[in-house]
Amino acid sequence: MSKETPCIAVCMMDPRTKLCFGCGRTLPEIARWHKMDSAERLAVMAGLATRMAKAGLEPMAPQPKRG
Template identity: 40%
Template sequence: MSSIKDPCIGVCKFADDVCLGCGRTKREVKAWKSLDKDEKRAVVAESALRLLALQATGRRKKK
């Protein structure tokens, strides 16, 4: 299985500690490189829900 790609899209604008580009918290962004695959999957799933809650539109294209 391939590694989980960093979800950063280069927007990096934060509202209430959540990036409007990728949906991750500042803590998750800093910890990304040290997370294992399962933790990264969880972060990506949670960040997608945060973006929906914020109604942000900065996500990268779907596969």
């Protein structure tokens, strides 16, 4: 994965918070990610740990690559 993505290949949305269990992004953020410039991506990533903590979500470990 690129250094400019928080994706850890755990792509499941929490129905309560609407955040991805793996990275903490919302579906709109995930959908727009490739259109964001580097500064916007880094700004989103800077707040993900706090966002997940406030939502009561524990960080998950990255999934190993398959194949």
